[in-house]
Amino acid sequence: MQMTTTFDEMWGRGMGQSQGHSATASDDGASGGPNSRSSRMTQAQTMYEGLRPPYAAFDAWLKGENPGRLLRKQHEAEEVFRLTGITFNVYGRAEAAERLIPFDIIPRIISGREWARLAKGIEQRVRAINAFLHDIYHRQEIIRAGRIPVEMIARNAAFLSKMIGVEPPGGVYTHIVGIDLVRTGEDEFYVLEDNARTPSGVSYMLENRETMLQMFPELFSRNRVRPVSNYPLALRRSLAACAPAATRGDPVVAVLTPGLYNSAYYEHSFLADKMGVELVEGHDLRVVGGRVAMRTTEGYKPIDVLYRRVDDDFLDPLNFNPESGLGVPGIFDVYRAGGITIANAPGTGIADDKAVYSYMPEIVRFYTGEAPILQNVPTWRCNEPQALRYVLDNLHDLVVKEVHGSGGYGMLVGPTSSKKEIATFREKLLANPGNYIAQPTLALSTVPIFTRAGLAPRHVDLRPYVLVSPDGVTITPGGLTRVALKKGSLVVNSSQGGGTKDTWVLEE
Amino acid sequence: MLGKTAGGLYWMFRYLERSENTARLMAAGQRIALTRSHADDEWISVLETTATLDSYSARYGEVTRDNAIQWMLCDRDNTSSVMTVIESARNNARLVRTALTREVWESVNESWMTLKDALSQKVGERELPQVLTLIRNRSAHVRGAFAGTMLRNDIYNFARLGTFIERADNTARLLDVKSYVLLPSASAVGSSLDNVQWETILRSVSAEGAYRMTYGQDVRARNIAQFLILDRRMPRSLAFSVGKLVDNYGYLADCYGTRLDSHAKAGALHSDFLAVGIDEILDAGLHEFIQAFLRDVAEVGSQTEVDYRFYA
Structure with missing residues (x-):
């Protein structure tokens, strides 16, 4: 597939070569006067179809801004992130142990209509994934029906045979899912991958919004942007709704982190803080009287729901990797006996395995009886x-x-x-x-980023966060937009130098 | 509350307190060194006070001003250097992030960023005063955010325990190293050299002004000892620190509904203070008194770690 045209989410479909048609002047950073930006925008408009409606109010605002102020705001935003300590640790780099993920101040804007369709597709997919996981660890109807080959499961390292026959509390396997989407056209979205184990990045979604609210309050009075700040509360509710039968009183929820030096430690502490629950490590926990309990200043106290950010393999040295010091010996036995909810359930990796991914359209059809709304690559x-x-x-x-x-x-x-x-x-x-x-290689959509030389198009993806509980599926409007900051690059991962943007879903 | 979190708070505030006390001690050290012919002797005394003279000597050998400054401020091999201590305070803050308000966390994080910057290159004689002021200011900033935004609950009290265990320890060590100038025999001498020594002790705990308010211009060894050991109004005195410890344990006893061994030990230490006078202490030997005090404080600290399950 050749990249002949690229869909820019602000300006529509471009007319030239994707690498060539940049919405900016050359990145020489020379001029910076108030007029230079608008001339660039004019240039951009002639090369694209024209401003897309979700960006209308934003564009009107942008026309009144001068680049100097925006540059200052960009620096201010970075300072906020540095001070808050929103960092991630890069493995194998001692001197730059903690790094900031670059933040771009130009929001990515999705209309209410676009989002409604996306959300429907996401919910359909997430329900199918949960049904698939239940089936795979029980009767394996989908294999009996010949829709996916048995080797796909039997020889797959992500298949956890110890989960066969286990009933997770509330019937939920993937309490938290991140679906990575890319856009290629006006109504074309592809799922790049499903993250059904421990999707990360949601703290950036929340902090990006907080930062934008602080930097540009006026933008939010001009645009009706759907809020995201409810996520921690929704997460706690959703987790509590999956409490095991052993729970007495209000479910006790905790977040399990591998510790201070994990790349996503900031996020683990952020989520525990915002949910108002304890952040625990393996050495804070032990099995006491058939329950998993945490060591408090007053003794051991049982936990009902554990949102773990530790991989399956490290969860329980007695049941999985015996070398692991990050987990809790015997937690899996407690789990099997219904003494604790582990979110996400062990063994969910079989649903986001990239080989299984290729069968997702089949999986959606098989469990929902519907045609998939979102496309598979x-x-x-x-x-x-x-x-x-x-x-x-x-x-x-x-x-x-x-x-x-x-x-x-x-x-x-x-x-x-x-x-x-x-x-x-x-x-x-x-x-x-x-x-x-x-x-x-798909012709991924672009979104403008702010550079010293004005706006420039860069490739993006989108990871919406989905919560699943017996009460239903909750999708936070928007999600995390990751952007490849290098010109022409298609790789948006933060570990590879990608950045993030605030993502707006408009009320209508 | 997790035992680990209680421990993290306790250590976070021990380290913050230590960074501040080290900065005061160094400021006083620099000041007195400038007034003496054997200037480097004073840096030996500073190293002794922070209990790092042996590890310093192993690394640098002879004590010189520049090496001592480098060692006390920036050296990562020195577990009590300001840089190491601030980094440990911040790491503990990250560990207990969910127990802190955003303002306290940001203040600690900013302190770490600022000091990492300030201590990234060698600090010379000329820059030393500003750097030491910066360290104390950062500490004051954290304390301000803490006092202004934290709920007065068990979290607060574990943090305060750390503060006062460390402060009691630090002030006691200072008194011990300088005990020879506070002895009754020394006070009889009354030479100008000794006046400078006494002043250093007061400066090291930022107490010159407070002392003057209490005793006027009459600088005497006995009064200084009385002031820094027994005066309950002086916020860096031993009696003050022990009194605060008793308050904090009292809160925790009410909060959890149990009195524990650490409470009893702190209580006993406190009653000893109420019973003893300064002449008694000086007659029996200041050094012996301080050594016993340091042992008792250390024991209260380690009993606290056990009582509240800091470690698995």
Whole structure:
């Protein structure tokens, strides 16, 4: 798939080459007078279809702003983030142990109508994922029906056989889901991946909004933006609604973190703080009288619902990786006996595995009886000889990912890789084809970012956050927009230098 | 409340208190060193007070002003250097983030960022006064945010326990190192050198003004000892710190409905203070008194760690 046109969410579809048609003058940062920005905007408009309606009020505001003030605001925003300590830890880099994720002040705006359709698609997908997980760990009807091959599950490292027959409290497997979406056109959204284990980033969604409210209050009186600040409360409610039968009185909720040096520690403490619950580590917990209990100043006190941000493998050294010091010995036995809710349930990784992803349209149809609302990116499974042959022949056009990979590590982006990089990757692929899937490079939509030289288009994705409880599915309007700050780059992961934006869903 | 959180608060405030006391001690040290011919002797005394003379000597050998400053402010091998201590305070703050108000957290985080910046290069004689002022100001900022925004609950009281255990310890160590100038035999000498020594002690706990308000211009060893050991109005005195500890334990006893061993130990230490006079202390030996005090305070601290389950 060649990138001939790109859909810009502010200005509509562009007319030229995606790499060429930049909505900005060259990034030389030379002029900065009040007029230079508007001339750039005019230039931009002639190259695109024209301003899209969700951006109308924002654009009117922007026309009255001068670049100097915006630049100051951009710095102020960074200062707020630094002071708040909204950082993430980068593994393997001692000196820059804590880093800020770059924040861009230009919001990404989604109309109420666009969102309504997206939300329907997300809910459909998330319900299907939960039904799939229940089925996979019980009767496996979907395999009996021949809709997905048995090897997909049986030989999959993400399948947790210890979960077979386990009934999670409330019947919920994925209490918190992050669905990564990309846009390619006016009504075209693709799901890039489903994050059904421990999706991160929601603290950025919340802090980005707080920062924007502080920086530009006037924007929020001109635009009716749906609030996101309810998320921590909704999360706590949703978790409490999944409390196990053993609960006495109000459910006690806690967040389990691997600790201070985990890359997402800030987020773990943020969520515990905003929910008003304890932030615990493995060494704060032990099994006491058939319950998982935390060591308080007054002795051990049982926990009902544990929102864990520790991977399955490290959860319980008695049941999983015996080397783990991050988990709680015996917690899985308590779980199986209905003494605690673990969110998300162990074993949910089988639903966001990249090979299983390719079957998602089938999975949605099978469990909901409906056609999928959101599209899946066409995916070649390299364990299939025919697919592998195609992938090897077209490496320079494809994105190849590890089946269990995340964070943008260990992937090949064909169009932007050198011959040498492709050759090296080919060796890796041939050595273990089953470890990879391949997808075409999509013409991801762009959104303007603020640069010293004015606005410039950059590729984005969107991760809405979804809460699942027996009471229903709750989707916070918007989500986290991640943006590839490097010109032309398609990789938005923060570990690879991506940034974030505030994401607005308008009331109508 | 988690035992770990109680422990994190306790240590966070011990470290904050230590950074501030180290800055005061160094300011007084620099001042007196400037007035003496054997200037570096005073830096030895500063190192002794922070109980780091041995580790310093192992690293640098001979005591010089510049090395002592570097060691006390920036050296990451010194577990009591201001940089290490501020970093530990912040790490503990991150650990107990859910127990702190946003203002307290931001204040600690900003202190860490500011001081990391200020201490990233060698601090010379010229910059030292400003840097030391900055350290004390940052500490005051955190304390202000803490006093102004924190709920007066168990969280608050664990933080205060840390503050006063550390303060009691730090003031006692200062008195111990300077005890020779406070002895009755020394006070008889009354040379100008000793006056400078006495003044240093007062400066090291920011008490020159408070002392003058209490005793006027009459600077005597006995009065200084009385002031810093037994005066309950003086916020850095031993009696004041112990009194506060008793209050904080009293709150926790009410809050949890149980009296524990640490409360009893602090209570006993406090009654000893109410019973003793300064002449008795000086006659029996200041050094011995202080050593016993330091042991008792350390014991109250470690009993607290056990009583409130700081560690697994």
